[in-house]
Amino acid sequence: MSSVLLSVNNLVKTYGTRKAVDGVSFRVLAGQTVGLLGPNGAGKSTIVGMLCGLLAPDAGDIVLGGERVAPGAAAVKRRIGVVPQDLALYDDLSALENLKLFGALYGLRGKQLAERIETVLGQVNLADRARDKPATYSGGMKRRLNIAAALMHDPQLLILDEPTVGVDPQSRNAIFDTLEALQAQGKALIYTSHYMEEVERLADHIVIIDHGKVLADESPASLHSRLAAQAALRVELAEPAHASLLDGLRAHRGVISLSCDALSADGVALDIGLAQAADALPVMGWLQQAGCRPLHFATARTSLEDIFLALTGRSLRD
Numbered sequence: 001m002s003s004v005l006l007s008v009n010n011l012v013k014t015y016g017t018r019k020a021v022d023g024v025s026f027r028v029l030a031g032q033t034v035g036l037l038g039p040n041g042a043g044k045s046t047i048v049g050m051l052c053g054l055l056a057p058d059a060g061d062i063v064l065g066g067e068r069v070a071p072g073a074a075a076v077k078r079r080i081g082v083v084p085q086d087l088a089l090y091d092d093l094s095a096l097e098n099l100k101l102f103g104a105l106y107g108l109r110g111k112q113l114a115e116r117i118e119t120v121l122g123q124v125n126l127a128d129r130a131r132d133k134p135a136t137y138s139g140g141m142k143r144r145l146n147i148a149a150a151l152m153h154d155p156q157l158l159i160l161d162e163p164t165v166g167v168d169p170q171s172r173n174a175i176f177d178t179l180e181a182l183q184a185q186g187k188a189l190i191y192t193s194h195y196m197e198e199v200e201r202l203a204d205h206i207v208i209i210d211h212g213k214v215l216a217d218e219s220p221a222s223l224h225s226r227l228a229a230q231a232a233l234r235v236e237l238a239e240p241a242h243a244s245l246l247d248g249l250r251a252h253r254g255v256i257s258l259s260c261d262a263l264s265a266d267g268v269a270l271d272i273g274l275a276q277a278a279d280a281l282p283v284m285g286w287l288q289q290a291g292c293r294p295l296h297f298a299t300a301r302t303s304l305e306d307i308f309l310a311l312t313g314r315s316l317r318d
């Protein structure tokens, strides 16, 4: 069992009359990746601001590696690397010069500084572009340089606030490759996002935040097990679905939920929630025997989006 690296206890932060963070608690174990998932305005950036000592909480506390986090605390500076939402790079300096500057801020000099620069450039796969200015980089490369800057002092915990916002899919994958390599090296990560598929891919623990409160704090598997339906089957038919067909489907073994929406012309789309993915084949067989000729069908595992909807009654992207 890994040791607790970070412990966040009953954090509260109010702006005027708005409680942006309202009693948030969670823990991060050494080497763990925790996904902080929530819609825009949920309070994620405010939590990150408090974690890195930039904002003082109104109540609650944060303990990092046994030391209490307070604005300006040495423990924070030493153990945490932050990749903020807004890029923090000097456009007039080359990547190398940017990293020298960030390293110097952490007290690195001479050979040690040069070694760290070489290491982090390798970690983010930018060694061949080190002499170029970030102005010539793609959005994704700038993000990776930002990650490199946050890694200069070799922190145990890297906090990334929505690192893929405004980044194209290919660059997003390059960022994931970098983060997965850091996970393999044993770094702990906190990753905020409102993209559930990103959190599902990276996180081994998920904290769902909405309106400043924690709605769920558990493993992805445990979150999934909250939903009765573990898989979804969508079947598009060219013809309308009669009541007897819908009743038969609802009664079919493994069918948890069913909705039927009109497509163009006479066709309909059946969205069928299934207890497990293996129920899809018998249900398709039953539809075939009932005379249905699907135009198209698809199966999917239920996603965090469905879980968020089940927890809040709202979509994550609202």
Ligand SMILES: Nc1ncnc2c1ncn2[C@@H]1O[C@H](COP(=O)(O)OP(=O)(O)OP(=O)(O)O)[C@@H](O)[C@H]1O
Residues within 6 Å of the ligand: 015, 016, 018, 019, 020, 038, 039, 040, 041, 042, 043, 044, 045, 046, 047, 194
């Ligand atoms: N400096 C501030 N002054 C007043 N209200 C603020 C301030 N910063 C954030 N808020 C409010 O606090 C709430 C939480 O904002 P926060 O930025 O932490 O959310 P978020 O989950 O990070 O969202 P986003 O992904 O949009 O950044 C929002 O209602 C926001 O409008």
